[in-house]
Amino acid sequence: MSTLRTRDLVINVPGRPDGYALDMDIEPGQTWGVLGPNGAGKTTLLHTLAGLLPARSGRVLLNESSLAGLKRREIARHIGLVFQERQDSFPATVMETALIGRHPWLSPWESEQGDDQARAQQALALLDVDHLSCRLLNTLSGGERQRVAIATLMTQNPNVWLLDEPTNHLDLHHQVRVMHLLRNQARDGKTIFMCLHDLNLAARWCSHVLLLYTNGDACWGPADAMLESSALEQLYNQKLMTVEADGAPIFVPVSS
């Protein structure tokens, strides 16, 4: 189990003055959703938390140690990230892609063994793409590739899961399935932190929410406290209507 903390963290969004410093404690068992308009810095924040981008100021702490002082390989054993955009310049199968997740756990001379493959197989099955394991990635649909990416993270099996819009390209059924899987992972002690575009997914599945504003302002806290219609209207600069369904608020944009 790992806790991710930010201390006076200001992310480096090019051309933007310093925003509000983030002091978050992202604990095991919690599911965080980051909401904000385009260009608010959601992806930048995620990459900063993974140690891939330097912060403008402040620190990211993994448990008690500063991320900047850790080796990449060590970080990769604790923190995993599903990117919003992926490169596949070379053809690779779904299984090969999932097995890439074992990389931080293997020494240079080791190759993937039976239990690595079993892990990958299990992850692919949970994401409902195991029947595609021999297919080349570039022959899959966008939603299928998204699920393979999440299965790769699952094969990597880090304690902290960072996901950049994990429900992108997914149909309704698989959106629910993925969110369900993430919540189960949180219950098993993982730390989940994801960017979302869909307010209603955040309202239904997230325990905590971070609102990121275009000007760099931010506020965070438990989801029920944060998901106030007025705050969200200001966040997106869009009038909203709230209805209640299935025990969670549903936010609907009002036309005009």
Add this chain to the structure above:
Amino acid sequence: MSSSATIRQAYTGSGSVIRSLLVLCIVALLAVLLALALGSVTISPADLLAVIQGEGNALHRTLLWELRLPRTLAAFATGGLLAVAGALMQVLLRNPLADPYVLGLSGGAAVGALLAMLTGMGTLLISGSAFAGAMLATVLVFGLAHGTGSWTPSRLLLTGVVVAAGWGAVITLMLAITPSYKLPGMLYWLMGDVSYARTPWPPLIVLALSIVVVLPLARNLNVLARGPMQAAALGVSVRPLEWTIYILASLLTATAVTTAGSIGFVGLIVPHMLRLVLGNDQRIILPACALAGGTLLVLADTLARTVIAPEQLPVGVITALLGVPTFLYLLHRSR
């Protein structure tokens, strides 16, 4: 794309890895034997066996041990070096069409070699000058691509292409001012010719060492092929790895060019074809490239020696004549 390329065995277990490498080994051995047997004087299999056992007539012995074997081994090493360098560059630039030649390394080597020939230096100095030229080209391309910002694959590729065009102009200029009696040697060098190789050992040793260095990095390269950010997220120190690969690929290319002049297409085609058959696991592709690249150049050189024997063609012409249509076909098939 054909269905066999669309569906591939999910994970190539170590058994099938060893099998495919074994097949490549056997094919390489057969190619070497063929190269030893064929030439302006054909040696029959029985005579070949006799010479290998230390018997046979003196002419055959001299022909084999002093002429054909060193040349064949040099061709094998050069082909292997070029193919491995190509495979490394392709992962580095995440572009299956990249090749050390595209980056202008051979241009720099050619300018170095021609300069040495123009001033009438000996063979050893020509080799040294070619090596220096290749390394200069490497530093130049990398330095320029680096510029003030970070270097991206497309920036490196573009810088390489432009610098290569510059080398091309310098080569043309040098050919234009060269006295005509020196021209044939220069042209042969430019087209690639294994007969320049005096001893096969330096390139063979470099090839063997490079495989030892690169194999523990191979899984890192698999991850790097998914993009630098993804690689970093999976624990790869991307920048040091990229530097290592670039320097290694440059050294391999420089060694190959120094051995046999500029031979094109091996670095482009061999990794590409192997990827279609074996997938893109660098742990298989890199040693396979060494074997298949070597085999290809041994066969091409045999062809170059025999097609209009006793005259010889530059081997670069053969690889280009084989390479261009093969490559266009592959490109066409892969859409």
